Amino acid sequence: MSAPGGGAPSPAPRSGSIGPNASMPVPQQQPIAANPPVVHTPTTPGPSGPSPAPVSQQNLNQIVIDYLAKKGYTRTEAMLRMESASQDIDGRSLPQLNENQRPKYRNGFDLLKSWIEDNLDLYKPELRRVLWPLFVYSFLDLATALYPENAEQFFTANKNLFLPEHSEDIRSLQKITLPEHVQDNATAKLYRGNKYRVILSNPAFSNLMQFLESKSKEGGAVMSAILSSYCSVVTKDRAADERFSFAAMLGRADQTSTFPAEDEGIPGHHPGSAYTGDNPAMAGTLPKLRLGKLPPEPELESDVRAELEEHDLKDPPAPGRNTLVQEYDQMIKKEEDEDAPSHAEIAFPPSTARDVAMEVQRVKENRDRFRIEGRTGGVGVACSVCLFTFHNTYDRMICTDFSDDNMLVAAGFEDSYIRVWSLDGKAIKATHEGVEEHTSTPSNSKRLFGHSGPVYAVKFAPSAQRSEGEMAPTNARWLLSSSADKTIRLWSLDLWQCMVVYKGHDQPVWDLSWGPFGYYFVSGGHDKTARLWATDRIRQQRIFAGHDQDVDCVCFHPNSAYVFTGSSDRTVRMWAVTTGNAVRMFTGHTGNITALACSRNGKLLASADDHGSIFLWDLAPGRLLKRMRGHGKGGIWSLDWSVESTVLVSSGADNTVRVWDIAPPAPEPSANTARLATETGTGAKVDANTTSAAAQPSSTVGPGGGKKKGKENVVTPDQISAFPTKKSPVYKVKFTNMNLIVAGGAYLP
Structure with missing residues (x-):
């Protein structure tokens, strides 16, 4: 449907004159390998069709919960909700807390916090980032196990460690007191439904696990179980990742913030990769990007060049300045290492006289602009x-x-x-x-x-x-x-x-x-x-x-x-x-x-x-x-x-x-x-x-610090x-x- 009253706005310079009514081109599908199809004969009579997808344990629990709620079995529903919430991401049941295990969440977390603050300054910044997922998952486990008082005390005692970096999550999680809240809270579902990705250097990870094993009875085993069930810990060698070189780690030695790195957190993924699935072969895949300039279509380029030549004849540039044609050549010049989209990939209507006039004006502005080359010698650019x-x-x-x-x-x-x-x-x-x-x-x-x-x-x-x-x-x-x-x-x-x-x-x-x-x-x-x-x-x-x-x-x-x-x-x-x-x-x-x-x-x-x-x-x-x-x-x-x-x-x-x-x-x-x-x-x-x-x-x-002032x-x-x-x-x-x-x-x- 075209816009009435003169149509939609005409495009500015671009490539690919395909026509105003052409739809967006779609890449052709790759042909499937010519392998003979495998025919499965059903053993029971009935209509043929694709087999139903397997139902996960969590989905099955939710179906049963909905049925119990519909029938009015409220007590049975509450029990099933609590047991269903006590499962890790893979569907395995977590051990239920008893009266002796409840304090170990707080004890284990406090021991780990003190150990990190007493650790070498070289490893403190990366170890501090481990505290946030341990805090979140410990609190959610306590709330899921129907210990609201312990959960509230644990949350109140430690939430200030992660302000202001995680203030939004803390504001959302502090409303949780019951297992039903864990099921309904968007932030809790995001953490319980994904593994939190943590990046540690090999020495820091080894020291962490040795400490937790040595304090197993005091709460270290609980912290280790959380890391195993809810976190995906990726270890890096100093030589393989420049972030963990001695120079970089010494530069972060006095850092007190707990901001996650770009490849940490929820959803856990490799840096830049848009793939968040579980297939190891796809992990970290980065499709090649075509970031070069879109070349102008030939007709538009010739029209613009003719207009610029006419302007150069009427108003020659001052000595030492480029002509408009030279400026245009520099603007559309393609770098050797750049890969740009082609004319056929993106559909645009044909160019108009307005497009030519706009491109000519852009060339003039580009030549006559105030140039900003960045800060040099510690002196800021003259911006107003x-x-x-x-x-x-x-x-x-x-x-x-x-x-x-x-x-x-x-x-x-x-x-x-x-x-x-x-x-x-x-x-x-x-x-x-x-x-x-x-x-x-x-x-x-x-x-x-x-x-x-x-x-x-x-x-x-x-x-x-x-x-x-x-x-x-x-x-x-x-x-x-x-x-x-x-x-x-x-x-x-x-x-x-x-x-x-x-x-x-x-x-x-x-x-x-x-x-x-x-x-x-x-x-x-x-x-x-x-x-x-x-x-x-x-x-x-x-x-x-x-x-x-x-x-x-x-x-x-x-x-x-x-x-x-x-x-x-x-x-x-x-x-x-x-x-x-x-x-x-x-x-x-x-x-x-x-x-x-x-x-x-x-x-x-x-x-x-x-x-x-x-x-x-x-x-x-x-x-x-x-x-x-x-x-x-x-x-x-x-x-x-x-x-x-x-x-x-x-x-x-x-x-x-x-x-x-x-x-x-x-x-x-x-x-x-x-x-x-x-x-x-x-x-x-x-x-x-x-x-x-x-x-x-x-x-x-930072961990162990107070609030900001003013x-x-x-x-x-x-x-x-x-x-x-x-x-x-x-x-x-x-x-x-x-x-x-x-x-x-x-x-x-």
């Missing part, structure tokens, strides 16, 4: 931020976005409407002369009505600044919005009306992201799925399913071949557009993921969570590059990359915009390198290499600068194509 503040929103503004032509800003509200302003305060100009006469009177803002619930995301389609003598208008003409009413709407910014309503999600839609060429877009929602859409098709083209919780944020890869999703299950997944399969999965976040951004060179991904941490991932090997901290709690709501992919900018609920260096991996914050930043609200720039007179000694939380935040050395506002949470931050930073926030007195 232009912040637009919204007043009188009464805390009802949910989202905002800036157009690529730097002319418009849109905001979505709880009151189900969208409002669009001109950034210069002047009347919004019409794309074509005479259109404004048939729509409404000139104004510096417009309201869009149509949603029946709060608007959670607004996104402008790709555009470019208008220039004199352009062959077609390149300004922003389309806007997408998503809402609690389960729909996505496409709005025309020429007519200021809704053109298409996309329906597919059966729960609220949290986030949207346009593809880089303005034809495809992706959405994520409360139904735990992300969906790929084409603007001229009313139904989704792909459904990306696999997350255990809501898909809270989404983004595209610059070559349109991949989609990224961030979820409340604390994982980030990378999906192939052509097949709909997950090709990477990144774990390590301890909070809900709130923002994603892929670098413009297509090699790195930044993900942020509501605990104030930013993770940088190397896509090809699927490994964590580094973790950066500086934001306060409440969520990092927006991320964006500079044109060179050397600088990252972030903003969030702590009323700040922060600029980060993406140069080599940095060590975790320690007593020597970490510092505490206090935001004074004066609007001054805070450089990462200057120490504020108001900064106080660091007070972190509202001070640990800031890693990767932060180049921070720009605090007075009382304005910053909803959106963005690098323009000229490498200028614009941001938008609402003043909340």
Whole structure:
């Protein structure tokens, strides 16, 4: 179904002219080997068909429990629930606790905790990470065995050891007191249904097991049983993994946090691998990625080159500067070691005059941009931020976005409407002369009505600044919005009306992201799925399913071949557009993921969570590059990359915009390198290499430590600068194509 009133937005430069109505190509299936089929003759009469799948012990128990509940046998149901919960992941029954065994959970945990604190500083950081799964599974076992008082005492005595790293899980688990709660709690089911993956060096693991064996009667046997039943302990040799070399371990010697590594936790998996099954042959498989630039289609490239040659003749460049044609050749140049998607893999409509004009404008901006080469000699780059503040929103503004032509800003509200302003305060100009006469009177803002619930995301389609003598208008003409009413709407910014309503999600839609060429877009929602859409098709083209919780944020890869999703299950997944399969999965976040951004060179991904941490991932090997901290709690709501992919900018609920260096991996914050930043609200720039007179000694939380004091935040050395506002949470931050930073926030007195 095509969008009425002029059709869907025309795409920007891309490859593969297949046609606007062509569906997404699907790779051909590999032929099955020509082996003779094996025919099984049934021994009993009856209709032929596939044999039923075996029923697991846990599923069988649940069927019996449902039957007992239906018949009213409540006491028998309660007993079966308790016994059913006392099984490990493999279905084997765990030994029941008696009066003498109950104290051994706490005794064993306390002994292990004291032993770790008295251990060599070389092994403390990795051994401390073992305490978290032992704490969770000990508490769940006590609650399952109907010892609520012991479970509550154990939980209360040890929960502060794991704050703030695991605050979300602790908040969820503290409600558990009975076996029924274990069965119904989402976090408990996640831990009981998966083995917690722990990575230890060989010496640390040997010392741990020797200690537990020596303290077998005092509770060591209980801790060993938990490690055996609920954990998957992977040992690494120092020579095989650089993380366990002496240099790396000495660098982490004074680390007190218990953040899991990227290949630890739930679901346990190899770094970057999206496979979480039990097949050893598939464990750690990493499909080869095609991260290169999508080459332009030949007709578009020739048209753009002709336009650029004409511009070079009219306005020759200054001495020492590239011509527009030379700049274009550098932009589309393919690296020798890069593998890019082909023209036939991703379907796009034919190019238009607008596509040519937009590409010409992009080449101009790329040549004339302010260049950011990263931090050199310890001096931060000269970044500044232009912040637009919204007043009188009464805390009802949910989202905002800036157009690529730097002319418009849109905001979505709880009151189900969208409002669009001109950034210069002047009347919004019409794309074509005479259109404004048939729509409404000139104004510096417009309201869009149509949603029946709060608007959670607004996104402008790709555009470019208008220039004199352009062959077609390149300004922003389309806007997408998503809402609690389960729909996505496409709005025309020429007519200021809704053109298409996309329906597919059966729960609220949290986030949207346009593809880089303005034809495809992706959405994520409360139904735990992300969906790929084409603007001229009313139904989704792909459904990306696999997350255990809501898909809270989404983004595209610059070559349109991949989609990224961030979820409340604390994982980030990378999906192939052509097949709909997950090709990477990144774990390590301890909070809900709130923002994603892929670098413009297509090699790195930044993900942020509501605990104030930013993770940088190397896509090809699927490994964590580094973790950066500086934001306060409440969520990092927006991320964006500079044109060179050397600088990252972030903003969030702590009323700040922060600029980060993406140069080599940095060590975790320690007593020597970490510092505490206090935001004074004066609007001054805070450089990462200057120490504020108001900064106080660091007070972190670790095993045996206390709570943090005040509202001070640990800031890693990767932060180049921070720009605090007075009382304005910053909803959106963005690098323009000229490498200028614009941001938008609402003043909340």
